[in-house]
Amino acid sequence: MENFLASLFTFQGFAFYLFSFLTIILFWITVMSNNVLYAMTSLASGMVLISGFFFILGADFLGVVQLIVYVGAVMALYSFAMMFFDATREIKEKNTNGAVVFVLGGLSALMLVLMFAAPIHSESIQALYPMHEGVGNAQDVGIVLFTKYLVPFEVAALMLLVAMIAGIILAGKKMDKSLTEMMDEDAGEDEILTQKDEK
């Protein structure tokens, strides 16, 4: 308890506890909220706050990457939410069976406990690739990425390429046609729809 209070009143400690508290609250809202807008917004702000941890640890580069990547990713998620839901209303959720929720929740809780317990052994944890003094974050990440982790890095690149090609093939069936021309062709069907509406 004294340790906790002592760390709370240092700058880093205070920032850490503030960020942790906010992040946990925000992600809790993400899980529990019935409103798309609340869930998405808390997810986005939680992701932004996580970058704060990287900044506290002095990993500026990773912090900024976290910021840029997740801001973009959640923005894409928003556009799907916009297409599927009415953002200003609450959504009736289909509650899946309790057993799955119980198992998943229990597993996550177990993982949390393990994560919290890990620092007890922190003295036995050593950085295999410690940061170099006087070298920037980006250079350090780059060196490790292109030596030790070259194969996973390239595999990830290949997977992204496959995903991109798949995306283009799925979405690009009528890419050579103009959207407005296609709408003109659909005009006949629209008339049927309006007739139905009138009935």
Add this chain to the structure above:
Amino acid sequence: METTTLIGQLPEVTAAGVAIKAILILAIISAIAGFGTYLERKVLAFMQRRLGPTHVGPYGLLQIAADGIKLFTKEDIVPQHANSLIFKVAPVITAATAFIALAGVPVFPDFTIPEFVPVLGGTFVPSIASDVNVGILFVIGMMAAGLYGPLLAGMAQANKWGIIGAARTAIQFLSYEVVTGLSLLAPIMLVGSLSLIDFNEAQSGGFTSWFIWQQPVAFVLFLIAGFAETNRTPFDLLEHEAEVISGYATEYSGMRWGMFFIGEYANMITISILAAVVFLGGYNDFGFIAGWIMILLKVAFFFFLMLWVRAAWPHVRPDQLMWLCWKVLMPIAVINVVVTGIVMMV
């Protein structure tokens, strides 16, 4: 020239100095944002052979005060079916992220408060409020986060124009972000650092060492992406009156609407500073002109350029923006990066 040298024998940056800097940025940039609206109306008016604001004060100069009074006293309306919490948060996001982004770029020269000032005398006020060594990425990331403002505003207000504005925000973000990153990558490769101070140092060799001569393609790409990033006219899809009333800002009034504007003008200034530091030699001295005057001139030029472009060009459709960014600008940016890499290796 002690006031302009940012590197070298500098006094220690204290927390008080950073706090003063933050307050300075907030106060002055907010005021400039207000003055920017006046400048924009005047410049546009002269380019279109009109007079612009003339009635309030000499040359309409007090128009800013009149606008301010109007914004502050206007009734604050939250639409009935809107999600009121998100509706209220959205403008704050735009304004806040715009100012956080300004923390990472050099704004005004650094100076030491004279000793005779009580309490704060002798405090050193740095040029960059927070000198993170990944400055350029931080600024870009923060400005990207700023687009959550229009997005949330559009989705929260239960208005079809708002929803269209929000959808266009997402489109715009997903289009320009790649171009911004790739166009900045080539100069970053040349400098080998993400710090804006290193960019400035790399161009300290005078007029010919400016990166615009080595990277003209990247400069043009960055400018185009910057216009998209700040919603300036060729790409002002988010709130184009003729098509979507006011887009994401349709239901906003009073100071909440004003915060969107302050954020937009602060972003214009940030992009101008970025362009000046990365491509146009930053705050280095230019002949007999001091560095801090040079960067003000450059920022003023980019600000004027944005108004000029608004007066000169019509705006594009969303699909044209996507076509431009993904099919034209992104391949050019990739080729530019590859060519830069080959030239550096050879």
